[in-house]
Amino acid sequence: MESVVERITRKHFWKFHGGIHPPEQKFITNHKPIRHLPLPAQLIIPLQQHIGAAAELIVKAGDYVLKGQSLTASQHPMAVPIHAPTSGTIKAIKLAPIAHPSATQEPCIWLTPDGLDKWRERIIREDILQLTREQLLDIIAEAGIAGMGGAGFPTYIKISHQTPIEFLIINAAECEPYITADDLLMREHSSMIVEGIKILQQIVQAKYILIGIEDNKPEAIQALTQATAQLADCYLCVLPTKYPTGGEKQLIQILTGKEIAKGTLPVHAGIIMQNIATCFAIANAVLDDVPLIQRIVTVTGQALDKPQNVWALLGTPIQHLLDQCGYQAENNNQLIMGGPMMGFSLPTTQIPVVKTTNCIIAPTEQEIPSGNHEVECIRCGQCAEVCPSLLLPQELQWSAKANDLPQLEKLNLFDCIECGACAYVCPSQIPLVHYYRVAKVDIKQQKLQELKAEKAKTRFEARKLRLEQDKRQRELKHQQAAEARRAKMNSTDGDNAKSAVAAALARVKAKKQATTDTSTTNDAIAVDTENSIAEQQQSQVAAAVARAKAKRLAKQSQTEQAPEILEKIENEPKNTKSNNPSQDSKLQTDSNSETTAEAHHTVQPNTVDAVAATLSREEKIKLVIGKAKQKAETTQSPLTEPADAVTTSIASNKQHADDRAQRIAAAIAKAKAKKQQTEKQ
Amino acid sequence: MSIVLAIAVLGLMSLVFGALLGYASVKFKVEGDPLAIQIDELLPQTQCGQCGYPGCKPYAEAVANGEAINKCAPGGEATIKKIADLMGVDVQPLDESHETNNLPKVAFIIEQDCIGCTKCIQACPVDAIMGAAKQMHTIISDECTGCDLCVAPCPVDCIKMIPIEPSIQHWRWDLEQISIVNVD
Numbered sequence: 038m039e040s041v042v043e044r045i046t047r048k049h050f051w052k053f054h055g056g057i058h059p060p061e062q063k064f065i066t067n068h069k070p071i072r073h074l075p076l077p078a079q080l081i082i083p084l085q086q087h088i089g090a091a092a093e094l095i096v097k098a099g100d101y102v103l104k105g106q107s108l109t110a111s112q113h114p115m116a117v118p119i120h121a122p123t124s125g126t127i128k129a130i131k132l133a134p135i136a137h138p139s140a141t142q143e144p145c146i147w148l149t150p151d152g153l154d155k156w157r158e159r160i161i162r163e164d165i166l167q168l169t170r171e172q173l174l175d176i177i178a179e180a181g182i183a184g185m186g187g188a189g190f191p192t193y194i195k196i197s198h199q200t201p202i203e204f205l206i207i208n209a210a211e212c213e214p215y216i217t218a219d220d221l222l223m224r225e226h227s228s229m230i231v232e233g234i235k236i237l238q239q240i241v242q243a244k245y246i247l248i249g250i251e252d253n254k255p256e257a258i259q260a261l262t263q264a265t266a267q268l269a270d271c272y273l274c275v276l277p278t279k280y281p282t283g284g285e286k287q288l289i290q291i292l293t294g295k296e297i298a299k300g301t302l303p304v305h306a307g308i309i310m311q312n313i314a315t316c317f318a319i320a321n322a323v324l325d326d327v328p329l330i331q332r333i334v335t336v337t338g339q340a341l342d343k344p345q346n347v348w349a350l351l352g353t354p355i356q357h358l359l360d361q362c363g364y365q366a367e368n369n370n371q372l373i374m375g376g377p378m379m380g381f382s383l384p385t386t387q388i389p390v391v392k393t394t395n396c397i398i399a400p401t402e403q404e405i406p407s408g409n410h411e412v413e414c415i416r417c418g419q420c421a422e423v424c425p426s427l428l429l430p431q432e433l434q435w436s437a438k439a440n441d442l443p444q445l446e447k448l449n450l451f452d453c454i455e456c457g458a459c460a461y462v463c464p465s466q467i468p469l470v471h472y473y474r475v476a477k478v479d480i481k482q483q484k485l486q487e488l489k490a491e492k493a494k495t496r497f498e499a500r501k502l503r504l505e506q507d508k509r510q511r512e513l514k515h516q517q518a519a520e521a522r523r524a525k526m527n528s529t530d531g532d533n534a535k536s537a538v539a540a541a542l543a544r545v546k547a548k549k550q551a552t553t554d555t556s557t558t559n560d561a562i563a564v565d566t567e568n569s570i571a572e573q574q575q576s577q578v579a580a581a582v583a584r585a586k587a588k589r590l591a592k593q594s595q596t597e598q599a600p601e602i603l604e605k606i607e608n609e610p611k612n613t614k615s616n617n618p619s620q621d622s623k624l625q626t627d628s629n630s631e632t633t634a635e636a637h638h639t640v641q642p643n644t645v646d647a648v649a650a651t652l653s654r655e656e657k658i659k660l661v662i663g664k665a666k667q668k669a670e671t672t673q674s675p676l677t678e679p680a681d682a683v684t685t686s687i688a689s690n691k692q693h694a695d696d697r698a699q700r701i702a703a704a705i706a707k708a709k710a711k712k713q714q715t716e717k718q
Numbered sequence: 719m720s721i722v723l724a725i726a727v728l729g730l731m732s733l734v735f736g737a738l739l740g741y742a743s744v745k746f747k748v749e750g751d752p753l754a755i756q757i758d759e760l761l762p763q764t765q766c767g768q769c770g771y772p773g774c775k776p777y778a779e780a781v782a783n784g785e786a787i788n789k790c791a792p793g794g795e796a797t798i799k800k801i802a803d804l805m806g807v808d809v810q811p812l813d814e815s816h817e818t819n820n821l822p823k824v825a826f827i828i829e830q831d832c833i834g835c836t837k838c839i840q841a842c843p844v845d846a847i848m849g850a851a852k853q854m855h856t857i858i859s860d861e862c863t864g865c866d867l868c869v870a871p872c873p874v875d876c877i878k879m880i881p882i883e884p885s886i887q888h889w890r891w892d893l894e895q896i897s898i899v900n901v902d
Contacts, residue, residue: 490763493863496844497765497773 041204041293042245045272051294053287055423056279057458059214059378061253065337067217071225071346074361080122080148080352083135084109086189086391092116096146100127103157105328107179108146117181117191121148122330122350124155136374136391138381145389148352159326165236173240173323180322181329181392186283186312187375189393192319196240196309203307204293205243207234207316209250209257210276210283213376216396218333219313221346223250223257226317227264229324233316234268236323241309246271248313249288251278280378281456285310287425299452314395334390336362338399340369349390355397356386364399370407373398377405378457412465420459420469426452430459430469437472442480450476753805754782760800764792765843766865773843781805788813792864823864823879825857831876838868838877 044050085091092111096102102121109118128149132142162168168176178193186208211219223230238246246268250258252275265271274292281287286297288310295306303310314332321327330351337344342363349358355372372383376396398405420430428449436444453473460469758778769789771777781787787801788810795812802809827838827847834852839845846862849855857877869877 486762489863490761492861493763493765493844494774496846496861497763500843500845501773 042272044294045247045274045292048275050274050276050291053282053290053425054427055425055458056281056287057423057461058278059280059461061278062214062337062377063217063220063253065215065339065344066335066346067220067254069345071221071333071348072361073348074353074357076123076150076152076154077350077353077357078149079128079354080125080146080150080350081133081354081387081389082108082119082122082146082148082352083133083389083391084119084144084146086119086183086351086393090116091144092118094130094144094146096127098127098129101125101151102127102148103155105157105159105326105330107328114194115191117178117183117193118328119146119181119351120328120330122352123148123150124153125150134385134388136383136388136394140384140388146352161326162324165323166239168239168323170240173236176323177319179328180318182315182318182322183329183392184312185314185318185332185392185395187379187393187395189391192311192315195304195311196237198241198304198309200304201307202241202243202304202309203245204309205234205237205241205246206288206292206308206310207246207248207313208283208285208288208310209248209254209261209313210288211254212251212278212280212283213378213396214280215337215398216335216376217337218335218346218395220254220257222314222317222333223254224260227257227260229320230261230313230316231264231268232324233318233320234265234271236319237309237311237316243309244270247292248273249276249282249292250274251276251282253278280458281425281454284425284454284456286454299449329392332390332392332394334358334394335396336399337396338369339401339404340365340399349394351391352389354387354389355383358390358397359386359399368401369399370402371400371405373400373405378461379455409468410466411468414465414467417464419462419464423458423462425456425458426454428453433476434467434469434472437476440476440479442476442483445476446480450480453477751779751782754779756804757781757801760793760797760804761790762793762797762863764863764865766792766863766867767843768792768866786810786813822882823866824859824862824882825864825866825868826859826878826880827855827857828876828878829854829856831874833874833876835873837871837873841867841871843867 039047084094090111090113092109092113094108095110096106096108102108102124104121104124106121107118108121109116111118125148128147130144130146133145133147134140135143135145165173174193174197177196178191182192183189184192184195209219209223211217234246234248248261248265248271250261250273252258258273258275261273265273276282276291282291285303289303289306289308290296293308295308297303297306297308318329318332322329331348332351333346334349335344335346336358341359342365344362347358347361355374359372372386373380374383374388374394374397375381377398377400380396380398414431414434416431418431420434421428424430426449433445433448433450433453436442436448437450450473453470455470455473457470460467460471463469754775755778758775761774761778763774765773767773768791769777769780771780777785777789781801787805787807788798790797790801791812795809798812799809825846832849832854834849834854836849836851836855838855839847839849843865844861844863846858847855847868848858864879864882866879869879
């Protein structure tokens with residue numbers, strides 16, 4: 038298989054798919070030399086003129102700057118500086134519409150030229166071969182050179198790749214109609230261009246240099262042939278004219294037969310492409326220390342009296358260029374920046390020339406009709422035939438109109454180079470590229486939003502996680518603190534606390550027992566002078582047994598002799614008062630009921646004696662009477678009552694010895710009252 | 719006889735497939751609610767809580783369980799349409815209780831007014847506010863989702879929401895806007 042170079046030497050180039058042959062319209066300007074314009078009254082220099090980041094401003098309003106002086110500087114790799122196109126005073130730094138279809142206001146330096154055009158100090162470099170690759174790259178970066186073909190990618194980044202380069206392709210195709218800026222540059226400055234190519238070659242060390250130029254520029258071809266005659270491994274490739282030969286991917290395909298895969302750069306395939314105007318700018322920067330402060334702009338269109346290529350300082354308002362070229366506003370329907378195929382309409386003439394401005398077209402209505410004459414798509418398929426990127430413009434159009442962004446991506450919308458060939462051939466005059474541009478921005482916007490949403494989500498979730506962790510830690514801390522407290526209580530003061538609690542419990546228990554004791558039986562307390570619980574319990578048991586006995590006896594006595602006793606008690610008190618009480622009582626007990634006496638003795642084995650010793654006879658009698666009465670009552674009351682009644686009355690006797698008599702009397706009275714009640718019932 | 723055979727065969731087949739399905743439902747069980755995850759991906763993730771849920775994911779789960787799909791104010795009509803497509807329900811207009819203006823916004827702290835109370839920091843769902851107690855706070859505008867949640871807690875009202883100005887990066891081609899200009 039023959040190599041790329043062999044094919045090139047035989048002028049046997051590859052072809053790309055599609056392409057169109059629009060009217061070239063280059064005759065308007067390609068026979069006139071490049072004109073130098075008088076200085077405009079005002080320069081408006083946008084801070085950002087290339088793809089990437091804007092550099093930082095290092096001048097301020099009121100500063101006097103010299104021609105070629107840096108206005109911005111940055112360490113950012115994607116930022117290249119801008120320079121003062123002429124000497125003058127910085128009037129202001131404020132917003133101005135820039136060279137963008139939106140005419141968005143962006144920060145610009147407003148420079149008022151002083152007319153002296155005074156240069157800063159320059160270093161003329163004689164022997165560039167002594168310069169290292171890094172030095173050259175620095176010079177190119179410092180000169181603010183960005184791709185001048187249209188995209189404006191910072192040049193030094195493009196050529197600083199360390200990968201081995203097979204082909205250095207110089208793009209001189211200039212395929213778009215009307216534009217003759219590169220053509221004229223090649224005719225007038227071919228030697229300088231070749232110097233630039235040499236510098237590039239010194240940096241990238243490519244195996245071959247290929248210069249791609251369309252065959253509709255014979256004078257430029259001749260000039261370049263002469264200039265490159267001494268250049269080794271340099272092939273001037275004269276290509277058949279077809280739009281868009283000048284597209285990066287298309288030119289690579291024509292010259293090398295390689296297709297650059299989606300998502301990769303030409304440099305990955307060992308290819309670097311530079312525009313011919315960029316080569317000229319590089320030569321100027323390296324040899325003459327002239328930064329990128331001016332460029333050739335084709336000012337053309339039939340609404341101009343004197344259409345011509347002009348050297349325009351960067352920042353020159355379009356209005357100034359038009360004025361210099363005999364602009365007839367009444368014949369003009371629109372202003373186009375860039376070529377007729379890929380350019381955009383300008384909303385105002387105060388937009389400045391920037392590094393990528395290669396053409397201004399002021400056409401008449403007959404020349405380029407304005408307005409939208411779009412009709413329905415007739416599905417002729419011509420657009421697909423001419424698409425150099427092998428896309429399906431018709432399908433893309435449907436999806437773009439339906440705003441079906443995922444489908445657009447599936448149809449590889451981003452491989453569209455926006456060459457406009459499809460719109461050119463469309464019989465329905467559908468502005469296809471406009472739809473694609475809108476859709477592209479939409480997709481980018483959506484991607485940006487998705488990215489932002491994703492970021493927000495991650496941040497939100499990270500925050501949630503963090504808060505949860507904090508909460509958990511807090512809880513853990515609290516738990517630990519509580520445990521520590523507990524442990525402290527158990528270990529150091531634990532014994533005291535425990536004993537204190539135990540003591541308290543014991544106290545409560547004792548109290549409870551004491552109350553039960555006092556309530557149950559008087560004699561228990563009387564007998565048990567000791568505090569020991571066991572003994573108390575023993576006595577309790579004994580008392581309980583005694584009570585039970587008493588109850589049983591009481592029951593027996595109640596059933597058998599209660600009425601007799603009652604009678605006796607009712608009748609006897611009068612006698613006992615006057616007579617010998619002891620005898621009477623004795624008599625009572627003897628005669629009336631042995632069982633009652635017995636019962637009393639069994640109930641209160643100790644106490645009755647004790648009480649008897651202390652009590653007077655009278656009291657004793659009363660007591661007995663009371664008891665008897667109570668017993669009589671119990672005939673109608675529940676069985677448990679009599680014993681209780683006895684015990685309470687005795688208890689009160691024991692506990693309150695002083696008012697014993699009173700209490701006994703009260704008890705008697707109560708008993709009487711009760712008896713009366715029962716009788717009534 | 720043939721009927722019995724047919725019934726037997728079909729019965730056997732149904733048993734086999736039933737067993738297969740049963741096995742598959744155990745073996746390939748999907749953890750979580752796949753619908754909620756899909757809805758969550760459609761939501762704008764501003765975590766603004768305007769829907770009444772504490773974040774986008776809870777709302778996505780609620781929508782998956784039958785909540786109205788028209789409560790996401792930052793997402794607006796586009797999000798409602800996407801959720802409707804996903805769920806197979808009708809598109810509803812945005813809930814009336816929400817403001818329809820869902821232009822992208824970003825919070826801004828008037829720094830000389832800030833007293834450094836950290837209340838906005840606690841309110842921010844995406845940690846987009848920098849600051850410390852008694853130190854001036856500031857918004858990390860790249861991370862701000864414009865959810866408004868920091869505005870209310872500010873005791874000195876020093877936070878305002880600024881609409882994001884369209885720049886070249888954000889600019890959208892407007893075919894109608896590019897009009898013919900007669901330059902005179």
